[in-house]
Amino acid sequence: MKQSNGKENKAPKREVLLEARNITKKFGEFTANDKVSIKLIAGEIHALLGENGAGKSTLVKMMYGSLQPTSGELYWNGEKLNIKNPAVARKLGIGMVFQHFSLFESLSVVENIVLAIPEENDLTILAKKIKQVSKQYGLPLEPDAIVADLSVGERQRIEIVRCLLQEPKLLIMDEPTAVLTPQEADQLFVTLRKLSDEGCAILYISHRLEEVRQLCHDATILRHGNVVDNVDPQKETAKSLAQLMVGSAIHKIETRKKDNYGETLLQINDLSLKSDTQFGVDLKEIMLQVRAGEVVAIAGIAGNGQSELFDALSGETRVSDKQAIVLNGTACGTRGVRYRRKCEAAFAPEERLGHGAVPNFKLSENVVLTRHSSDNDLVKFGFMDMKLIMDIATRITKKRDVRVSKENPEAESLSGGNLQKFIVGRELDRMPKVLVVNQPTWGVDAGAAAMIRQALINCAGRDAAVLVISQDLDEIFEVADRIAVISRGQLSDIFPVEEMTFEKVGLLMAGAHEKKQLEGAV
Amino acid sequence: MKIILEKRIRSSKLMTYASPVIAIGLTVVLGGIIFALAGYDPLEALYFYFIDPVITLWSLEEVVVKATPLILIGAGLAICFTANIWNIGAEGQLTMGALMGSFFPVMFSDWQSPSILILMLIFGALGGAAWAGIAAFLKNKFNVNEILTSLMLVYIAQYILDWFVRGPWRDPDGFNFPKSVDFEGWQLLPTYGDGRMHIGAIIAVVIVLALTIMMSKSMKGFEIRAIGNSRRASAFAGFSYKNMTWFCFLLSGALAGLAGIIEVAGPAGHLQPSISPGYGFTAIIVAFLGRLNPLGVLFAGILLAITYLGGDGAQMELGVSAKTAQVFQGMLLFLILACDTLIRYKIKIIRPQANQQEATL
Numbered sequence: 001m002k003q004s005n006g007k008e009n010k011a012p013k014r015e016v017l018l019e020a021r022n023i024t025k026k027f028g029e030f031t032a033n034d035k036v037s038i039k040l041i042a043g044e045i046h047a048l049l050g051e052n053g054a055g056k057s058t059l060v061k062m063m064y065g066s067l068q069p070t071s072g073e074l075y076w077n078g079e080k081l082n083i084k085n086p087a088v089a090r091k092l093g094i095g096m097v098f099q100h101f102s103l104f105e106s107l108s109v110v111e112n113i114v115l116a117i118p119e120e121n122d123l124t125i126l127a128k129k130i131k132q133v134s135k136q137y138g139l140p141l142e143p144d145a146i147v148a149d150l151s152v153g154e155r156q157r158i159e160i161v162r163c164l165l166q167e168p169k170l171l172i173m174d175e176p177t178a179v180l181t182p183q184e185a186d187q188l189f190v191t192l193r194k195l196s197d198e199g200c201a202i203l204y205i206s207h208r209l210e211e212v213r214q215l216c217h218d219a220t221i222l223r224h225g226n227v228v229d230n231v232d233p234q235k236e237t238a239k240s241l242a243q244l245m246v247g248s249a250i251h252k253i254e255t256r257k258k259d260n261y262g263e264t265l266l267q268i269n270d271l272s273l274k275s276d277t278q279f280g281v282d283l284k285e286i287m288l289q290v291r292a293g294e295v296v297a298i299a300g301i302a303g304n305g306q307s308e309l310f311d312a313l314s315g316e317t318r319v320s321d322k323q324a325i326v327l328n329g330t331a332c333g334t335r336g337v338r339y340r341r342k343c344e345a346a347f348a349p350e351e352r353l354g355h356g357a358v359p360n361f362k363l364s365e366n367v368v369l370t371r372h373s374s375d376n377d378l379v380k381f382g383f384m385d386m387k388l389i390m391d392i393a394t395r396i397t398k399k400r401d402v403r404v405s406k407e408n409p410e411a412e413s414l415s416g417g418n419l420q421k422f423i424v425g426r427e428l429d430r431m432p433k434v435l436v437v438n439q440p441t442w443g444v445d446a447g448a449a450a451m452i453r454q455a456l457i458n459c460a461g462r463d464a465a466v467l468v469i470s471q472d473l474d475e476i477f478e479v480a481d482r483i484a485v486i487s488r489g490q491l492s493d494i495f496p497v498e499e500m501t502f503e504k505v506g507l508l509m510a511g512a513h514e515k516k517q518l519e520g521a522v
Numbered sequence: 523m524k525i526i527l528e529k530r531i532r533s534s535k536l537m538t539y540a541s542p543v544i545a546i547g548l549t550v551v552l553g554g555i556i557f558a559l560a561g562y563d564p565l566e567a568l569y570f571y572f573i574d575p576v577i578t579l580w581s582l583e584e585v586v587v588k589a590t591p592l593i594l595i596g597a598g599l600a601i602c603f604t605a606n607i608w609n610i611g612a613e614g615q616l617t618m619g620a621l622m623g624s625f626f627p628v629m630f631s632d633w634q635s636p637s638i639l640i641l642m643l644i645f646g647a648l649g650g651a652a653w654a655g656i657a658a659f660l661k662n663k664f665n666v667n668e669i670l671t672s673l674m675l676v677y678i679a680q681y682i683l684d685w686f687v688r689g690p691w692r693d694p695d696g697f698n699f700p701k702s703v704d705f706e707g708w709q710l711l712p713t714y715g716d717g718r719m720h721i722g723a724i725i726a727v728v729i730v731l732a733l734t735i736m737m738s739k740s741m742k743g744f745e746i747r748a749i750g751n752s753r754r755a756s757a758f759a760g761f762s763y764k765n766m767t768w769f770c771f772l773l774s775g776a777l778a779g780l781a782g783i784i785e786v787a788g789p790a791g792h793l794q795p796s797i798s799p800g801y802g803f804t805a806i807i808v809a810f811l812g813r814l815n816p817l818g819v820l821f822a823g824i825l826l827a828i829t830y831l832g833g834d835g836a837q838m839e840l841g842v843s844a845k846t847a848q849v850f851q852g853m854l855l856f857l858i859l860a861c862d863t864l865i866r867y868k869i870k871i872i873r874p875q876a877n878q879q880e881a882t883l
Contacts, residue, residue: 028531316757338760349758358752368744369759379741386739 016078017042017201018063018094018170023072025058032058034225035072040170045192045202047212047233049245050222052416052443056205057099059222060172063203064096065089095163096172099179101155105148112147113162133164137191151510152301153184160191170201177211178471179301182506189215207245209238223247246446261481262292265465266313266345266434267326271333273312273319281305281489283312288484288491290434290465295456296494297468297480299505305489306469307350310438313467314347315340328433338373346370346432348424350439352416356423359412363404364393366411367426374430392429400425401451417448424452428459435459438469453479473502487511527867534865541861542811542818546825549854556849562840570839571832571850581835583719585827587789590722591616591781591801593823596808597726597733597816598774604737604814606750607770611657611672612778613802614679615650619779620786621683622649624702624793627709628691634707642709642783650779651772653679658771662764668771676802684795691793702793711788722784726823729777733816746770778802799830800848807855810862826851 018040025033033055040046050056061067063074065083073080076092083089089096103112110127120126127143134141139157147155156176163171173192177185192215196202206212212219212233219233221244229244236244266289273283283305290296300306311317313325315337324333327345337347347370349355357366367389372379377388393408400421404414411419420441427435440456441449456479460466469486470476476483477497484494485508492513495504550572554564575581595612602609609615623646626638657672688700696703711720737743748756749766757763785797808826812818833847 028528030531314758315760336760337758341760347758351754354752355754355758358748358755360751361748365744368741369748369755372741372744373760382740382742384739384741384744 015042016040017076019075019078020059020063021073021075023059023062023069023074025055025062025067026070032225033062033069036222036225036227038220038227038230040201040203041218042169042201043196043199044217045196045204045215047216047219048203048205048222049207049209049212049219049241051207051245051445054222054245055225056222057174058225060096060174060203060205063089063170064094064172090166093167093169094172095166095168095170097156097159097163097174097176099174099176101159103147103155103158106146108144108146109141109150109158110143112158113165116162117165129165130161133161137161137164137194138187139191152179152303153181153510156180156188164195168200170203171195172203172205174205175207176204177206177208181301181509182473182502183510184506185211209241209245212241213238221245242446261294262463264289264291265328266290266436266467268313269321269323269326271312271319271321271324273308273317275308281308283308283489286491288467288494290467292433292463292465293460294481295460295466295468295479296482296484297470297476298484298486298491299470299473299476299509300486301509302471304487306438306471306486308489309486310347310349310436310469313436314349341370341374343434344374344430344432345434345436346427346430348427348435348437348440350442352419352423353412357411357419360410362393362408362410363397363402363422364389364408366422367393367396370426371430396422396425396429399429400455415445417444420444420452421448424455428455431462432459432464434465434467436467436469439471440468441470441472441475449475473505476505485509485513488514490514524872526870526872527863528870530866530868537861537865538813541865542813542822542858545811545854545857545861548857549850552853552857553850556846557842560842562842567836567840567842570836572828574835574839575828575831580716581831583715584831585824586723587718587720588830589823589827590726590788591785591798592805592808592826593726593730593820594722594781594784595774595778595802595805596812596819596823597730598777599805599809600812600814600816600819601733601737601746602770602774603809604750605746605766605770606753607767608669609654609657609672609771609774610669610806611654611674611676611802612774612805613798613800614672614676615653615775615778616782616785616798616802617676617679617683618653619646619650619776619782620793620797621679621686621782622646622652622779623783624691624705624786627705627787628702628793631703631706631709634709636708639708639711639787642787643780646783646786647776647780650782651776654771654775654778655768658768661767668767672771680795683793683797687793687795693792700795704792705787709787710791711784713788718789720784720788722788725780725784727820730816730820737816742769778805804830804851807851807858810855810858826854829854 016039020036020038022035022037023033024031024035036059048056048059058067062069065086065088074083110123110130113130114121114123114126130141130143139161141154141157141161156179176188180188192202204216213236216233219231220227221229223245233241268286268288271283271286275282281304286309312319315332315335318336319325319333322331322333327340327343330343332340332343353359358369368378368384378385396402397404402418402422402425414422424437424440437456440452444452453475456466456468468479480497482494482496483500483505485492485505487509488511490513492508550568554568557564557567575585595616599609599612623642625645626633626641653675656675657668660666660671661668687702691702693701693703711722713720745761745766748759749761749763753763781801782797786793790797804826808819808822811825812822829847829850833844836842836846837844
């Protein structure tokens with residue numbers, strides 16, 4: 001941890017390793033990158049900051065050769081070149097760790113790595129090399145372990161080791177901490193600093209501002225495909241970085257403190273559920289109560305049973321025990337979505353397009369989608385009341401400030417933030433007693449995210465029980481009254497927000513509460 | 523050089539409706555070329571194909587007779603396809619409808635009252651629905667691909683019909699021809715005009731109007747469109763895909779069965795081994811050409827009926843092979859699907875970038 005002191009972060013060398021000049025990338029008529037220029041220097045950790053959809057991934061994919069720029073040039077050590085595919089990039093010494101891993105679950109660590117390094121086909125030698133590299137950089141990894149048994153953090157280490165074995169000069173990391181616990185992230189930073197000390201350039205993509213300030217020497221900020229600024233992150237505050245990223249000041253959320261909660265409106269009683277897909281997560285003995293006027297948040301790294309839990313709550317997956325899920329006083333474990341909505345429960349899923357809304361349906365039709373069974377007057381004798389439906393759509397659009405280009409547009413034409421405002425607004429408009437939201441602000445711009453969070457808090461303020469499932473710790477600490485953590489399908493105890501810290505959540509995310517059930521696990 | 527299809531950001535609404543017109547135009551042009559290559563005068567051949575059938579009263583009536591089953595089946599298939607459920611076996615359901623509907627006139631050939639006609643129509647629809655139900659059952663119970671099962675059931679149905687008309691239901695006074703007894707009186711659909719046109723056409727129009735209202739205004743129509751557009755979102759809405767599979771197969775099967783018994787109780791007048799010149803398959807083209815919209819199906823059915831008649835006409839007048847009707851229908855389906863693809867995608871040609879140094883180390 002010697003290098004972790006911020007003042008020693010400045011790297012001495014200033015050789016430009018990779019330079020992009022006026023890179024433009026168009027997808028059809030959409031411009032993802034507009035004349036982007038960036039210089040990466042050997043031994044420096046360079047942050048690429050921007051909101052979802054700002055064009056970060058597009059830019060690095062061109063550096064890694066998996067996309068070709070529409071115009072503009074790339075220079076490697078001052079020499080102009082054309083990186084026509086990832087193999088060329090790897091030959092140059094560019095390694096990339098993607099946000100989504102490409103590993104074979106049923107193969108071992110060493111087998112997965114040999115697939116990427118065909119020159120080395122002796123598995124025992126490779127296993128030794130893996131051990132050596134993983135020790136050198138503090139990335140504990142067992143070469144013979146089967147990938148399916150490993151945690152997300154460990155899987156990421158395989159990807160990193162795979163890159164390191166090829167002795168890269170430039171390492172590109174796409175949102176590496178999105179899938180890590182705070183502790184795992186700290187460990188990763190140690191590795192990255194060590195690499196940069198050895199002269200490796202690192203391009204670090206993130207939208208987490210605190211870690212960029214801690215780790216990076218330089219930061220380029222993208223907004224709508226344009227470079228808006230190039231700053232020294234250590235001289236900025238998280239707030240000033242956020243403003244550069246978003247382009248405007250962000251609302252402060254008004255929290256409300258309350259001690260007297262009402263009766264329990266959402267109850268999960270000993271819910272266990274086997275997943276019906278191969279790589280799904282089984283839910284194990286989940287217990288939870290949410291009272292009127294309260295926001296309970298469930299933290300956890302993606303893929304630990306959140307969507308399974310959401311489906312079980314919404315009724316898209318039914319369970320055999322009626323009492324396992326009690327909504328607004330009615331046991332409805334065995335009942336479907338329509339019945340649960342009639343119990344004044346409302347749900348907003350993670351996927352906006354294709355789950356929460358039908359992409360090419362108009363907003364008015366998407367109102368019908370979740371409200372046809374619960375709103376009394378919407379459907380009469382099997383026929384839809386078009387005027388009433390339009391009125392509801394207009395009301396939601398106005399109230400939630402959903403920006404639309406024309407009247408009643410198709411859901412797919414809205415931006416992520418606007419559509420999410422509509423979907424959450426659609427459910428809130430019913431004045432539900434119970435609200436369950438999965439990843440409410442995933443991929444949503446900061447302005448819309450603040451509005452949605454405020455709406456969730458206000459909903460609880462009207463004496464509804466609100467359950468928020470989220471990966472975003474900042475969000476959780478902002479909205480929640482009590483916090484629980486889910487990992488591998490098991491839910492931790494629930495703690496009041498005052499008693500929770502990032503560290504404690506991090507330990508729980510890593511599975512500190514899990515019951516070690518060795519029998520049957522092998 | 524590479525040629526790729528690139529998704530358009532927005533597909534044109536206007537072109538969605540223009541596409542069938544363009545496809546028809548291209549079919550006519552390509553058809554003319556084919557006739558010219560085969561040594562016929564293309565203009566003359568096209569005249570017999572598309573104009574001649576619609577300028578005499580007799581042939582106009584015949585267009586209506588042929589369009590009736592196409593419209594009935596096509597309307598049912600349009601609803602299936604909208605829900606993304608693929609019933610390809612309407613021909614088999616038509617056959618089973620014809621067979622089941624013929625039960626009463628064959629077994630009680632002396633029975634004369636309006637009720638026998640109503641029973642025939644009901645049993646025709648039930649027969650088609652039951653046959654389609656097999657594919658729905660296999661899909662829901664064992665997750666068997668409905669395209670395969672519904673198609674294979676066509677051939678089974680045709681053999682069953684064949685066995686009946688050659689075996690137990692053969693007309694004892696029919697000189698050993700493979701056909702059932704001739705239906706008479708109330709066992710036949712009332713006709714008007716010159717005698718071939720029957721009330722089946724009115725039934726078809728009424729059903730098209732009912733389905734149009736169902737699709738645009740009712741909750742069921744909404745459910746069908748939602749399931750067709752997004753399975754996951756429709757499950758979130760509380761719609762059951764399995765129930766929808768049953769609904770679509772039973773509805774389209776019933777309509778195909780109805781078309782079958784209408785053919786038998788109308789133009790044919792008895793059961794015979796072959797009761798349809800492939801109406802069940804042609805109706806797939808009708809459904810797509812009609813934009814999967816029941817009202818559109820009405821016009822598409824009439825157009826495809828003309829190609830049947832034009833095929834016959836061109837064969838008689840010019841000696842063109844009878845198979846050209848199928849060539850026309852095939853081209854039409856191919857071109858309409860191509861037009862639809864180009865509405866959603868554009869063709870892009872990528873040339874290799876020249877004058878750029880490649881990285882080598």
